[in-house]
Amino acid sequence: MSERDNGFSRRKVLKGTAAGLIGTGLAPTVFVRGAWAQEFCNNPTGDTVTFGFNVPQTGAYAAEGADELKAYQLAVKHLNGEGDGGMISTFVGGQLKGNGVLGKKVAYVSGDTQTKSDAARDSAKRMVERDGAIMITGGSSSGVAVAVQGLCQEMGIMFMAGLTHSNDTTGKDKKRYGFRHFFNAYMSGAALAPVLSQEYGNDRVAYHLTADYTWGWTQEESIKNATEALGWKTQAAVRTPVGAGDFSQYLTPVLNSGADVLILNHYGADMVNSLTQAVQFGLLDKQVNGKQFQIVVPLFSRLMAQGAGDAIKGILGTTNWHWSLQDEGSQAFVKSFGAEYGQPPSQAAHTCYVQALLYANACEMAGTFYPPEIIKQLEGFKFDGLGNGPTEYRAEDHQCFKDVFVVRGKQAPSSQFDLLEVVQQVPRSQVEYDAAIFGGELGPYEPASVC
C-alpha cells in the first residue's frame, strides 16, 4: 500500500495545513465580522449607511446650525461621488474614494437640538433608534455636545462633535465614543493672549460677561488665566443666562466698574446681542484708566460678525478656521460650498464637513462600521489638507491639535462675507497642553449596550 493509498501525502498534509491556516486566519474577518453585525448598534445591512446630523435649527445658535446642515449635505454628496469632491481630493492621509463608505451609499437624517441638552439627546436617540443612524454628528453648543456625547457612549454610537469649544468636551467629560475636531477655550486663550498683550498692553482691567453653562465657564477660566498671566486684573466675571436677549442690565454695571476691557464669553445670537448692545452703550467710545476701552470676543465666527454688523469692527477674537485661508483644502471647500449655496462656509460648517469626512475615512481604514475599530483608527490619526495644516487627533483625549487663528473685525469689508481678517496664524505648538490637566476618563472601547 502506497502512501498515496493511505491518504497521507506531503501534498495532502500541506493542503490540509494551508486550509486550516486559511480557515482560522479568515475566521475573524468573515465570521467575527458577521458576529459584530449582531453586536453593534445599527450595523448597516442594506446598500446604504445612515448618518445622523443633530444640529440646532432653532434657538440662540440656529444660524450656525443651518450652516452645519448645509455642510453635512455637501459632505454626503462628496462622499457619494457627486459634485466636485471638495476636500476629498486634498485630504492627505485619507482613503476616501467618493464611492460611499465601505461600498455603501451615504444617506442621512437630521434632527433639531433646539440648542437644548435634553432636546438634543431626544433628537439623537430618535435618529439612532427610529432612523438607524450609525453615528451622530453636529451641534453648536458644548452643553449639547457633552449631553449627546454621554448618550452616544451609553448606546455605543460614534459621536463626531460639531461646534463645541468648552474644555470639558475633551476634558472632564471626554468619552471614548466622542471626537472633537474644533479647537477649545484653552487654545483660544493661549492663542489670543500674546496678541492682546501686543495690542492693548499688560496693564488692563477686564470685566467678563459669561454665558452660564459649561462652555462659558471654561472659556472664562481659560481667558482669565491667560490674561492674568499677562498682568491683567479681572474686575468681575458675571454669568448671564443663555438666550437672555436683552443684556442691558448686565452691561449697565460695566460702565462705571473701572474696567477698561469687556470680554464677552458669548456665542451665536447671544454674542450678536451682547456685542451690539455693548457698542450701543458707547463702551468703545469711553476712556477708562487713561486707556481706550476695548471689547474682546474670544470665540468669533463670520456668521456672528454678519449678525452684529458694524459692531464687530476692530474687535479681536479667535476662530477655528476662516474661509479666506489660502491653503488648497480650504480653497477646495470654499469653492464647493460657494458654488452650492452662493456664500462661503462658516467655521461651524467647516468643522462639521471635516468631521463627516474623518468618520467616513476611519470606516474605510478600519474596513468595518464596528465602532471600537473606528475609534482605534481615529485615535492618534494624523492628516493634512483639510484646512488647518497638519492635524492630529490626540489619542489621550480625542482633541484635534492644529493651528488656531486670531482674527479681527474688518474696518472696511469688501462684501457681506468679508468681515474678519486673520491677524495671526498661531502654530499648533503654542496651543498644545497636557491632556491630564482637564482630567476625565475616556471609558471603554466595547459598547456598554446594544441599542
Add this chain to the structure above:
Amino acid sequence: MDAIFLQFLNGLDKGGAYALIALGLTLVFGTLGVVNFAHGALFMLGAFCAVTVRRFLTMESVTLSATEKTPWGTALEVRVPYINTWFGDFGNVLVDYSVPISILVAIPVMLIVGVVMERGLIKHFYKRTHAEQILVTFGLAIVLQEIVKAIFGANPLPQPMPSSMNGAADIGLWLGMDPNILTYPWWRLVYFLFSVVVIGAVFAFLQFTTFGMVVRAGMADRETVGLLGINIDKRFTIMFGIAAVVAGMAGAMYTPLLPPNFHIGMDFLVLSFVVVVVGGMGSLPGAVLAGFLLGILQSFASMNEIKAIIPGIDQVIIYLVAVVVLLAMPRGLLGRRGVMEN
C-alpha cells in the same frame, strides 16, 4: 450713585416695554373680559412689520458681473438697491430710518390684524370660560409664530437703529458732570420716551374723548351701556384693535434693541402677564405702574452687589415680587374688587 442711576434708567426702558404690552393685555381684558394669550404674538407681528419695511426698502436689482468673480468661481452679483435708483441719496435716509418709518405701517396693519382677530375668532369665545379663552388664544399665538417662522426663518433678524441714534447720550454732561461719567444709549432713551407718549396717548384717549368715556362706562357696566342704545360691542372691537396697535408699535420700536425672531412675543408674554397680575387684573394704571416697577426691580437685581448677596436673584426677582404682592394684596397693586373673583 452713578451705578444706581444707570440701573434706574435701565429699569425704565425695560419697564416701558413691559408696561406697553401689559397695557394692551389689560385693555382687552378690561373691555372684552378675554385673557388674550395671543397678545405677545401681536408684539411679535409689530416687530416683523419693521423687518418687512426694511426688507422692502432694501430690495435690490441683481445683475451678474461679466468680469468679476466670487472666491468660489461664479460670476459676482452686482446689487443695486431700488430705493437708490428711485430716490437717489434720499433712499439711504429712508433705509436709515426704516424702524421709525415702520411705525406708520404697523399702525394700520396691526389695527386690521386686531379687528380681524377679534371678529374672526375671539368674539366666539366671549361666553366661554377663561380656561377655554386661554387655550384658544394660546393656540392662535402658536399658529402666528409658525407662520412668521415659515416666512422669515427661525433666526433673529437684526434691525439697525437710525445712525444718528447710534452710541450713547452723555446724560452726565446735561447734569453738569464731566464728560463720559454718565452715559446711556440713545435708542433706549427714545424707547422710554416713546412708551411714555403711547401710554399717555391711550390714557388721554380714554379719559378725554367721548369714545373713551363710553368705553370706560362699558368696562364698568357693559349691560347698562348697552341698554342705553350704545353699540358697545363695536367700540370694544375697536379697543381690541387699539390694543393690537399698541403691542405692534412696542414690538417695532424694540427691534433695534433686540433682533426679533418668531419667539420674541412669548418671551415677553409671560413677564407681561405677571405684570398684569401684580398691577391688578383689569386696572390700566396698575399695569403701567407694575410694568415700570418690575422693570426697575429686575434691573437693580442684576447689580453685582445684589447678586453677591443673593446669587441668581436677577432671574427670579419678578416672580418673587409677584408672590409677595399677591400674598399681601390678593387683587394686585391697583386691582378692583370683583374682577375674576367669580
